[in-house]
Amino acid sequence: MATTVPVPVASGCSNLLMGRVQQKAYRGAAAMVATPTLALLAGCADGRLSALAPAGPAAASIATIWHVMAWSAAAILVLMIALAARACLRRPRSEDRSSARLLLVGGGLVFPGAVLLALLVYGLRASDIQAPLSNGQEVYRVHVQAHQWWWEVTHLDAPDGPRHAVNRIHVPAGVPFHIILTSNDVIHSFWIPRLGGKIDAIPGRRNSIRLQADEPGVYDGVCAEFCGADHANMPLQLTAHEEADLVGALQQLSLTRVTP
Ligand SMILES: [Cu+2]
Secondary structure (H helix, E strand, O other), X not given: OXXXXXXXXXXXXXXXXXXXXXXXXXXXXXXXXXXXXXXHHHHHHOOOOOOOOOOOHHHHHHHHHHHHHHHHHHHHHHHHHHHHXXXXXXXXXXXXXXXXXXXXXXXXXXXHHHHHHHHHHHHHHHHHOOOOOOOOOOXXXXXXXXXXXXXXXXXXXXXXXXXXXXXXXXXXXXXXXXXXXXXXXXXXXXXXXXXXXXXXXXXXXXXXXXXXXXOOEEEEEEEOOOOOOOHHHOOEEEEEEOHHHHHHHHHOOEOOOOOO
């Protein structure tokens, strides 16, 4: 004989309890995601190796495009989530077909096309800021030769002949200077995040980049291309001086080649 098993029905009280448990779980999950994210983002803002704390025109243009892209992407993500939620929650109607087509053409072709075009134009203009100046203009020059795992620095325009250093660069503040980059062995990448973008040091090639430090100070750099076992131990330090102090700093350096 068949018997009917009573199915327990949740009471209003237990529903309320479940709702509170779920709310607590959501809050806990949000805190678990938000806390480390905010801590990580705080580290981006004012570190000595932070591209988001620009100290020169090239780095400033890179930081601007980072902010534009990051916040625009966040806004688009929120919009997409809202549209997806709306699509899930409402019943489809026959007149939706024309608006769906408009959404596909506008949101899928026109909008991303316009965004990519604007980013391309901005990116081309931003890369011009780092292009070396033409030969007619006198610009302070430093030759940097990358080695596994150190930087050989030659200050070509020191007053009484080239001055040599290891992992240390001295430049004037407030004016552009050129870094001429070569490599002795493998591909490295020269990067001082607060002053500008990266540039590769490639064996057999000379690459140049124009940088500027707006204020006197010390700016840290790294090798940004994996170049072997000690890649992470290849720090670099650039000091920007007032013009009157630069000569004295250069005179402290060696007149002959130095190695670590
Ligand atoms: Cu390297």
